[in-house]
Amino acid sequence: MNAPAAQDYQEELADFRVTYSRAGCITSIVLVLGGVGLDLSSYPAYWREFLAARVGVALATAFIFGLLFTGFGRRHVRVLTMVWLLLPQAMIAGMIQQTDGVESIYFVGLHLALYAVGIILPISFFESVSFGLVTLGLYLLACVFNANDVMHTGMLTTNALFILFSAAAAAVCTWFNERARLRLFSLQREVRAKNASLVEINQTLTEVKGQLVHREKMAAIGTLSAGLLHELNNPVNFSLMAIDMGRQLPAAQQDPMLAESLADAREGLVRIQNIVTDLKTFAYQKPGGDSLRPFLFENAVRSAVRLAGFDLKDVAVRLDLPQDTHVLGDEPALIGVMINLLSNAAHAVRVAQRDKPEVVVKAVIEGDRMHVTVRDNGQGILPENLERVFEPFFTTRDVGSGLGLGLSISYGIVQRHGGTLSVRSEHGAWTEFHFDLGRPV
Structure with a gap:
C-alpha cells in the first residue's frame, strides 16, 4: 500500500476504532456491574468490597467513554482502548488474589475478555499479544500473592497455559481480522476509484x-x-x-x-x-484548410466592431488583446463570427437595461492556440436554454427579430478552424462565449 493509501487507511481505521471502542466501553460497564450476581452466589462475604471495585471500574470506563467523543480521545483511541480493557482484568486479578487464588472461579473472566478482544475489537496483532501477556502476568501475580498462601503448582501451570492458549487464539483472530480490514479497505478504495472513473466516463x-x-x-x-x-x-x-x-x-x-x-x-x-x-x-461550409491564412485577429475584431456599430450604439466595447494577435484562419468568416457575438451581446445588455452596458473582448495565448472570450453584462441565459443556443433556428428573441441561425453558423465556422464555440452564463448577470483559434507555426 502506497503512502497516501496507508494514510487514508489509518484515518478510516481511527473512526472504526473509536466506534468499536465506545461500544466496547458500554459492554464492559454492563458486564462488570452485572458480575455482582456472581459475587453474591460465589463469594457472598466479599460482595460489598467487590461491588465497590466494580463501581470504580465502571466509573473509570465511563470516563474513558466520554473522552472518546473528544479530539483527544480520537487521537489516543488505541491507548485509551487498552486502558479500559485492562481495568476489568486488573479487577478480576484482585478478586482472584483475595479469594481462592488458583482455584478461583474468576479465572474464567480473564478468558472471556481475551476472546472478546481477539474476535470483536479492531486492535493490532502486537496489541493483542501484549494484552494476553499482561493478563497472564496479572493472573500469576494474583496467585502468588493469594491470601491463602496455598500454591497448587500443577493447577497454576495448567491455568497459565490455558491463558496462553486463549491469548494465542485471540492474537491469531486479531491478525486475520486486521488482514480482512485491510483487504476490505483496499476493495472499497478500488470501488470508489472505479466509480469516480465511471462518473468521468459518463x-x-x-x-x-x-x-x-x-x-x-x-x-x-x-x-x-x-x-x-x-x-x-x-x-x-x-x-x-x-x-x-x-x-x-x-x-x-x-x-x-x-x-x-x-x-x-x-x-x-x-x-x-x-x-x-x-x-x-x-x-456550404466545409472543413478544410484551403481558406486558412495568417492574419491579425485584432484587425478582424476592430472590423467587426465597426460593422456592428449600429447594434453597439451606446454600448462600451473594451478590448483586452495581447500584443501579437496573429492567428491562422478564414478572416472574413471569423469577422462574421465576431459580428454575430457582438450583436447578440448588444441585444442582451439592451434588454437588461444596464446603467453601464459593456462588452469585453479578451484574447489569451496558450501554447499554439489563442483563446477568445466575448463577455457582456446583459440579462444572461436561462439554464434550460444553455444547451440549445447553438441549435439551428433556436432563438429567444421575438418573432421577426432573428432567424436563429447566427450562433449555429458561428459554431460551424469555429469548428472548421479546429476549435469549439462554447457558452457560460449566469441568468440575470452575464454571458460569456469562448472559442479558440490556431496560431501560425
Missing part, C-alpha cells in the same frame, strides 16, 4: 453525445438548406429586378402610395435574400 460520453447530436442537426439543416437555395434565390433576384424596374416607371414616381408599396416589397425581398445568404453560408 460525463465524457454525455459531452460526446451532445456534440454528435449537434453535428447531426447541423448536417440535417445543411442538407435541407442546400436543396432550397436554388429554388429560393432565383425567384428572389428576379422579383427584386422587377421591383427596381417598376420603381423607375412614371406611375410609381407620381403615386406616393404605389412607391411606398414597392419600397416595402423590396425591403421584404432583401430580407429574404439575407436569409438565403445565411443559409448558403451554413449549407
Whole structure:
C-alpha cells in the first residue's frame, strides 16, 4: 500500500476504532456491574468490597467513554482502548488474589475478555499479544500473592497455559481480522476509484453525445438548406429586378402610395435574400484548410466592431488583446463570427437595461492556440436554454427579430478552424462565449 493509501487507511481505521471502542466501553460497564450476581452466589462475604471495585471500574470506563467523543480521545483511541480493557482484568486479578487464588472461579473472566478482544475489537496483532501477556502476568501475580498462601503448582501451570492458549487464539483472530480490514479497505478504495472513473466516463460520453447530436442537426439543416437555395434565390433576384424596374416607371414616381408599396416589397425581398445568404453560408461550409491564412485577429475584431456599430450604439466595447494577435484562419468568416457575438451581446445588455452596458473582448495565448472570450453584462441565459443556443433556428428573441441561425453558423465556422464555440452564463448577470483559434507555426 502506497503512502497516501496507508494514510487514508489509518484515518478510516481511527473512526472504526473509536466506534468499536465506545461500544466496547458500554459492554464492559454492563458486564462488570452485572458480575455482582456472581459475587453474591460465589463469594457472598466479599460482595460489598467487590461491588465497590466494580463501581470504580465502571466509573473509570465511563470516563474513558466520554473522552472518546473528544479530539483527544480520537487521537489516543488505541491507548485509551487498552486502558479500559485492562481495568476489568486488573479487577478480576484482585478478586482472584483475595479469594481462592488458583482455584478461583474468576479465572474464567480473564478468558472471556481475551476472546472478546481477539474476535470483536479492531486492535493490532502486537496489541493483542501484549494484552494476553499482561493478563497472564496479572493472573500469576494474583496467585502468588493469594491470601491463602496455598500454591497448587500443577493447577497454576495448567491455568497459565490455558491463558496462553486463549491469548494465542485471540492474537491469531486479531491478525486475520486486521488482514480482512485491510483487504476490505483496499476493495472499497478500488470501488470508489472505479466509480469516480465511471462518473468521468459518463460525463465524457454525455459531452460526446451532445456534440454528435449537434453535428447531426447541423448536417440535417445543411442538407435541407442546400436543396432550397436554388429554388429560393432565383425567384428572389428576379422579383427584386422587377421591383427596381417598376420603381423607375412614371406611375410609381407620381403615386406616393404605389412607391411606398414597392419600397416595402423590396425591403421584404432583401430580407429574404439575407436569409438565403445565411443559409448558403451554413449549407456550404466545409472543413478544410484551403481558406486558412495568417492574419491579425485584432484587425478582424476592430472590423467587426465597426460593422456592428449600429447594434453597439451606446454600448462600451473594451478590448483586452495581447500584443501579437496573429492567428491562422478564414478572416472574413471569423469577422462574421465576431459580428454575430457582438450583436447578440448588444441585444442582451439592451434588454437588461444596464446603467453601464459593456462588452469585453479578451484574447489569451496558450501554447499554439489563442483563446477568445466575448463577455457582456446583459440579462444572461436561462439554464434550460444553455444547451440549445447553438441549435439551428433556436432563438429567444421575438418573432421577426432573428432567424436563429447566427450562433449555429458561428459554431460551424469555429469548428472548421479546429476549435469549439462554447457558452457560460449566469441568468440575470452575464454571458460569456469562448472559442479558440490556431496560431501560425
